[in-house]
Amino acid sequence: MKARQIISFLITPLIILAILLFVDFVPEKPQVTYTFCVALLMAVWWITEAVPLAVTSLLPVALFPLFGIMNGKEVSSAYFNDVIFLFMGGFMVALAMERWNLHRRIALKILCVTGVGPARILLGFMIASFFLSMWISNTATVMMMLPIAMSVIKQLDEYMKDAGTSRFSVGLLLGIAYSASTGGMATLVGTPPNLSFSRIFHIYFPLAPEISFSNWLIFALPISLIIFGITWAYLFLIFRPRKFEWIAIDRNTFTLQLKAMGKPGFEEKSVFIIFVLLAILWLSRADLNFGSLVIPGWSNLFPERTFINDGTVAIFMAVVLFLIPSKSEKSKTLLDWATASKLPWHILLLFGGGFALATGFKESGLSLWFGENLAGLASFHPMLIILFICLVMTFLTELTSNTATTEMILPILAGVAISTEMNPLLLMIPATMSASMAFMLPVATPPNAIIFGTSRISVAQMARTGLLLNLLGAVVIMLMMHYWGDVVFGISTTSPPDWLFMK
Numbered sequence: 001m002k003a004r005q006i007i008s009f010l011i012t013p014l015i016i017l018a019i020l021l022f023v024d025f026v027p028e029k030p031q032v033t034y035t036f037c038v039a040l041l042m043a044v045w046w047i048t049e050a051v052p053l054a055v056t057s058l059l060p061v062a063l064f065p066l067f068g069i070m071n072g073k074e075v076s077s078a079y080f081n082d083v084i085f086l087f088m089g090g091f092m093v094a095l096a097m098e099r100w101n102l103h104r105r106i107a108l109k110i111l112c113v114t115g116v117g118p119a120r121i122l123l124g125f126m127i128a129s130f131f132l133s134m135w136i137s138n139t140a141t142v143m144m145m146l147p148i149a150m151s152v153i154k155q156l157d158e159y160m161k162d163a164g165t166s167r168f169s170v171g172l173l174l175g176i177a178y179s180a181s182t183g184g185m186a187t188l189v190g191t192p193p194n195l196s197f198s199r200i201f202h203i204y205f206p207l208a209p210e211i212s213f214s215n216w217l218i219f220a221l222p223i224s225l226i227i228f229g230i231t232w233a234y235l236f237l238i239f240r241p242r243k244f245e246w247i248a249i250d251r252n253t254f255t256l257q258l259k260a261m262g263k264p265g266f267e268e269k270s271v272f273i274i275f276v277l278l279a280i281l282w283l284s285r286a287d288l289n290f291g292s293l294v295i296p297g298w299s300n301l302f303p304e305r306t307f308i309n310d311g312t313v314a315i316f317m318a319v320v321l322f323l324i325p326s327k328s329e330k331s332k333t334l335l336d337w338a339t340a341s342k343l344p345w346h347i348l349l350l351f352g353g354g355f356a357l358a359t360g361f362k363e364s365g366l367s368l369w370f371g372e373n374l375a376g377l378a379s380f381h382p383m384l385i386i387l388f389i390c391l392v393m394t395f396l397t398e399l400t401s402n403t404a405t406t407e408m409i410l411p412i413l414a415g416v417a418i419s420t421e422m423n424p425l426l427l428m429i430p431a432t433m434s435a436s437m438a439f440m441l442p443v444a445t446p447p448n449a450i451i452f453g454t455s456r457i458s459v460a461q462m463a464r465t466g467l468l469l470n471l472l473g474a475v476v477i478m479l480m481m482h483y484w485g486d487v488v489f490g491i492s493t494t495s496p497p498d499w500l501f502m503k
Contacts, residue, residue: 078352185220192351
């Protein structure tokens, strides 16, 4: 047996059995101990990936009812909700963009504007990756950008000495991976941990103000842009070619690739219009509050505006894609089920498992037990607490699934917030954003793994480069959470919000 199988199927079950026989966290409430054991099993299986992540995510359906933690009907209902449909709708629009090559045209347009100097090439690829990963999956973004990058690197190989090409290509490939991760932080649909946070926060604090698409964008985009700027400057400083090594490549490189695509057809134009409309509808659905200025959202036009959420908008626009006929492919529409079925169903199950686990944490009282045992954190300055959370999440997700880790940690942080009477957003948002800041190892994120697969980057190069960015990212998130969070969400570090204890 492999080490991970021994840990998952032998050591962990024995530890769980010992806990069940000899430990009782809350004597009058055995469900707390039972939930901890289920969570421990899921955590180990998620970390070791001894079984597929999606399979581990189904454990609450099987185990919560057996141990009396939650009713089977309630557990099952946790697997499908508005956040799942937000992800589905957004991903369907992204799949339509990929089907008609709209994402490639957008990337090449950006590269045409930025130019062909070394700093400009790096910036162009990073901007394209950043922008696309705000709307489509980080993995799809990197998979699409990689062939374009490799064609540029190949052209550089023809002109430059090997040393210059080798060094600059490392920076270019790392820039694509890192900016895809950074761009995903900026929107709720950009990366799965953001959606996990949105739902888990609502599970614990249903009467708290909604974290809408526009709220998150206003808060997260500046943070993403700051980290993006630091990353670009750092990568160029480390990997820039020396002057004698650099021979300018043809300034028409990207223009020729764009021309080879031909003029945008009806399908591309239609998908682009729907994509823009979706973004506008997301941004303008809820009221935009800028303190003295409040811009009312379009949902106010409907009699029951609270019934409408971002998932409603995403599914509506996705349905529209199924209705508009294609001109180039007879009897087909802009999006067909063959394309839509490429949805990452394992991520949907991973979401559901995380939401079910979070609900179990709350219903059993386990999150409150964690909170009471970690109440000593309240004696530290909020900025130190945020920095600690950022660093733990950043380095933990270097070795584990960022979505699974987020869904394990957020319920604990919710319990800590209740016990210490801190604003939960002060703890949960930094943890969520830090889950996207794993830059050191190929296994940390799919973007890292994809660019590592080019064989042009060593683990040592990625680890050395990513370490400093991990640390800088944690500091930026800490500072912005402390100062910018108060502006956007009205987060006070001295008093708890009114809705913290409401039920």
